[in-house]
Amino acid sequence: MCCDNRRSLEDENKSEELRSWASFRGQTLGRTVRGMMYYREALKLQAFLDMAEDEDILEGYETVEKGNRALFARLEALADMKYTYVVSCQSFALQKAMNDPRYRDTIELMTRYPSLRVSYVEEKEEIVQGRPPKVYYSKLVKVVNGFEQ
Numbered sequence: 001m002c003c004d005n006r007r008s009l010e011d012e013n014k015s016e017e018l019r020s021w022a023s024f025r026g027q028t029l030g031r032t033v034r035g036m037m038y039y040r041e042a043l044k045l046q047a048f049l050d051m052a053e054d055e056d057i058l059e060g061y062e063t064v065e066k067g068n069r070a071l072f073a074r075l076e077a078l079a080d081m082k083y084t085y086v087v088s089c090q091s092f093a094l095q096k097a098m099n100d101p102r103y104r105d106t107i108e109l110m111t112r113y114p115s116l117r118v119s120y121v122e123e124k125e126e127i128v129q130g131r132p133p134k135v136y137y138s139k140l141v142k143v144v145n146g147f148e149q
Contacts, residue, residue, distance in 0.1 A: 019105060029087065030109060037113045040083045044075045051075070084115050086140070092120035093139075110143035117142050 003014075023030035048061055052071060056064045065072050089095075095103035110116045119140045125132045141148050 016108070019101070023105070029089070030105070033085065033087065033109050033113060033116055036085050037115065040079050040085075040113075040115050043083055044079045047075050047078045080115065084117060085113070086117045086119055088119045090120060092118055092141075093122045107143060107148060110141070110148075111146060114143070 020030065024034070025031075045061060048064065048071070049057065051074065052064060056068065056071065059067075089106060092103065092106065094100075095106070106118060110118065117140055119138065122137045122139050124135050124137065126135045143149070
């Protein structure tokens with residue numbers, strides 16, 4: 001990360017970048033998701049080769065990605081229809097309730113990779129017939145425009 005010591009990272013407010021760097025060094029959720037999202041990129045590349053004109057193919061994928069917005073939008077739409085990645089995070093509800101940094105890291109992953117969904121079980125106490133039994137709900141969340149849904 002081009003720093004001499006950890007303190008300089010904290011001074012430059014790069015703690016989020018440091019967390020990502022550390023996450024990619026082990027088999028963590030961040031690294032697993034990043035690896036699986038390469039499949040989505042492969043789908044987009046395959047769709048590009050199938051849908052693009054010969055001159056677009058000769059210019060290259062990166063050039064068309066920046067210059068041909070209509071084709072790029074079609075590639076994104078096709079990848080969204082064909083690929084969604086769901087991970088289960090058992091402690092997501094607890095992390096959310098405590099505003100744990102790992103919760104924010106998971107939200108950041110969903111922001112970075114729009115095809116990512118997180119499933120978890122939410123536990124609530126509801127009064128049924130005068131008793132407060134625990135009720136469990138299965139939840140599936142995604143991030144759209146920076147907001148959890």
